Amino acid sequence: MLSKLIKYDLKAVSPVLLTIHGAVLILSLLGHFFMSLLHIKPFDTIFSSIYTVTLLTAIGAVALATIVYLGMRYHRNLYTDEGYLTNTLPVTANCHVLSKYLCGVLWSFLDAAVILLCVFIFLNDELFEFCQAVSAYIPANLFLLTIATVILELFISCLSVYCAVGIGNLFHGHRVMGCIGGYVLLYLINQVIGLILAFPFFTNETIRNAESADANSPEVLYEVSQILGRILILSLILSIIIGIIYYIVCVKLLDKKLEMD
Template identity: 30%
Template sequence: MLGKLFKYEWRSFWKVPAAINVFLLIITLIGAISLISPFWELNFEIMDTLMVFAIMFYYLAIMAGAIAVAVYIAIRFYKNVYTDEGYLTHTLPVAPRDIIFSKLFVSVIWSIITGIVICISVFFILFAAMKDYINTDEFVTVWQELQRDVLPVVEEAFGMNLFVFALFVILIMIVNTFFSIFMTYSAISLGQMFTKHKVAGAVIWYVAEYVIVQFGSSMLMNIPLLGLISEPYAAAAMTPSDVGAMVKLMLIGSVILSIIIGALLYLLTEYMMRRRLNLD
């Protein structure tokens, strides 16, 4: 049944985020063509001002696209589960966890797609902006110098090679995507306890969750640093590999903490749907 719910959710969900991502790609194409063109080489005083506005517009467009996808995820969950559509959703012969996970997987996939599109967009814009400074021979030389001088230092500092580090960063991003969506779902579910202004209640709960999670995780992750501050001699004697080991430990701790809190938020969302359902 979860597979059928996933297919239905995908068909109902994909159009809006796809349109947002197409918009981001169009903005990227226009920006890259503009940067490659000789337009910016014109010797007018206003050109610097136009460039600043163009950069601001591009930044705002990228941010708006990312925020729009996140907002759409929240709106769709709210409408499908806690409004009049919720009466139909909850008459289906499925468990609340199937409803949650079908929506979660689709939301995570489109969040990752949007993140990839944004990364591609930034890469092409930077590449177009630096076209006059890019030389194939110089690029190869710089890359060889990085491999020889910089990468070994980075690998020693983090105690892992660059490929493993990149995989670890990707894992963190995926875990954080699941975590942020669970925060949204749980806040919306808790917001239904308000008799009126349920949307405002969901926003309040989201802000409260965000503050609590950020404060609690910061306190836990800073415990190793507090130990170093209390023992300055030990901190001064640390080698780069010791620092790398501590950073790696903090990153792993961050992933584990996100998984634990995300699981708790999921259980809270399922409990609210199963025991405290309050439809409009």
């Protein structure tokens, strides 16, 4: 049954998401083609600058639209009249949430892949220069931890939206505002917890004396990279815990709704 639910969810969300991602990919290809034809770079002329800003805005809008659309689908399929029919299926709340989660994770990764591809196509030279500059200062272990943090964020980003939707539907008559408020609340709680846990690292003697020390000295750079590495490891652990909590809350809230129905 889970496989059928996943196929149904993918079939429901994919047409819209494929369309908007395909559109931004075409914009990137067209921009790269014309700028290569005219032998100009993204910010060389007024036209190229406007096109670049427009494209980057479109990429950001697509990323936002993806997560919002997944949240809307979660709400409509489980908490509206459509959800009433869905919930009559002989499927547990856990199975419903797991199906939506796997669908959301898949599209989160596809969204990230398309965004990276668009940026690479359109800003390949600038991206290469940026990576070279970053690699000169960031150790390999810190870079890998950063990548791991980003990947983990893709795994839990849709869960935070689903959890906010579940919380928002507790407020009958103000569900949209409840969803938005729930998402903001979850975000603030995560940030506060992260800052509290990371604060001890920022009281380190090396950080406090960074302004008076030679920032480019190997000793300072090594110590700072070690501190940042510990913070990223802490962030990874915290994200895993938060993701598990989000999932449990989503299942419990849907269970509560099923009992009420």
